[in-house]
Amino acid sequence: MIKTEELTRKFGDFIAVDHLNLQIVRGEIFGFLGANGAGKTTTIRMLCGLLMPSSGRIWVNNLDVAKEGEKVKKSIGYMSQRFSLYQDLKAKENLEFYAGVYATPRAEAWENTLPLLEQFGLKESLNMRTAELPMGYKQRLSLVCALVHNPPLVILDEPTSGVDPQARREFWQVINQLAFAGKTVLVSTHFMDEAEYCHRVIIMQAGKEVALGPPRELKQRFEVQNMQELFMKVAGGINAKLK
Numbered sequence: 001m002i003k004t005e006e007l008t009r010k011f012g013d014f015i016a017v018d019h020l021n022l023q024i025v026r027g028e029i030f031g032f033l034g035a036n037g038a039g040k041t042t043t044i045r046m047l048c049g050l051l052m053p054s055s056g057r058i059w060v061n062n063l064d065v066a067k068e069g070e071k072v073k074k075s076i077g078y079m080s081q082r083f084s085l086y087q088d089l090k091a092k093e094n095l096e097f098y099a100g101v102y103a104t105p106r107a108e109a110w111e112n113t114l115p116l117l118e119q120f121g122l123k124e125s126l127n128m129r130t131a132e133l134p135m136g137y138k139q140r141l142s143l144v145c146a147l148v149h150n151p152p153l154v155i156l157d158e159p160t161s162g163v164d165p166q167a168r169r170e171f172w173q174v175i176n177q178l179a180f181a182g183k184t185v186l187v188s189t190h191f192m193d194e195a196e197y198c199h200r201v202i203i204m205q206a207g208k209e210v211a212l213g214p215p216r217e218l219k220q221r222f223e224v225q226n227m228q229e230l231f232m233k234v235a236g237g238i239n240a241k242l243k
């Protein structure tokens with residue numbers, strides 16, 4: 001579903017993403033982990049065709065992102081790190097707006113999203129102004145907006161930041177359902193309990209891969225009990241960089 005070859009992005013002399021080689025298969029839940037500034041969002045924006053790589057190549061759904069960016073965008077549902085919902089619009093108007101962005105007929109967009117709206121308890125809130133929705137509901141609405149065009153690939157950049165534990169758990173149930181239904185889910189997170197739910201994860205530090213594999217295998221390889229310990233061992237954030 002996703003393949004990158006030596007994917008690199010520089011900002012001036014600074015290397016934000018450094019020769020990343022990824023292969024992510026259909027139906028997989030793939031986690032992006034790394035301290036602040038590790039390069040997760042920069043990678044994600046390149047995968048979505050929103051940012052040009054400095055060098056290297058990307059294929060999404062067998063399409064070369066550099067050559068067929070517009071087609072690629074149609075096969076991705078992207079939830080950005082800062083939810084891009086219009087606060088002054090009603091919830092349902094945000095959905096209709098995204099249907100427009102993805103050129104999906106309204107009837108089709110409703111068909112694609114109604115089961116999820118019901119499951120998320122959002123159906124009753126569709127006429128509310130988005131600004132009035134509680135945080136957890138805004139996050140759910142953002143996910144639903146990313147799915148209006150029923151894309152095979154869903155890319156979620158820190159979707160659960162600022163959301164309570166119960167809402168996070170429910171959100172992950174939906175991520176599992178999406179993968180079970182054959183969608184590929186790429187998700188970045190700072191929550192190590194969420195890392196445990198991924199089929200495979202990459203841990204990035206300073207733009208580079210420092211670990212990649214299924215959580216269970218990584219814990220064995222690095223001789224740690226849990227993902228929290230693994231993270232501290234291989235990507236201990238700003239402190240690790242200073243050592």
Ligand SMILES: Nc1ncnc2c1ncn2[C@@H]1O[C@H](COP(=O)(O)OP(=O)(O)OP(=O)(O)O)[C@@H](O)[C@H]1O
Nearest residue numbers: 011015016034035036037038039040041042043081
């Ligand atoms: N447009 C830009 N111009 C210059 N530097 C940038 C730009 N975008 C990102 N960077 C830098 O690239 C590095 C990686 O940033 P990125 O946003 O990808 O990190 P991240 O892993 O998503 O971090 P976080 O967990 O905080 O979201 C950071 O040092 C950031 O300051």
Ligand SMILES: [Mg+2]
Nearest residue numbers: 040041042081
């Ligand atoms: Mg980020």
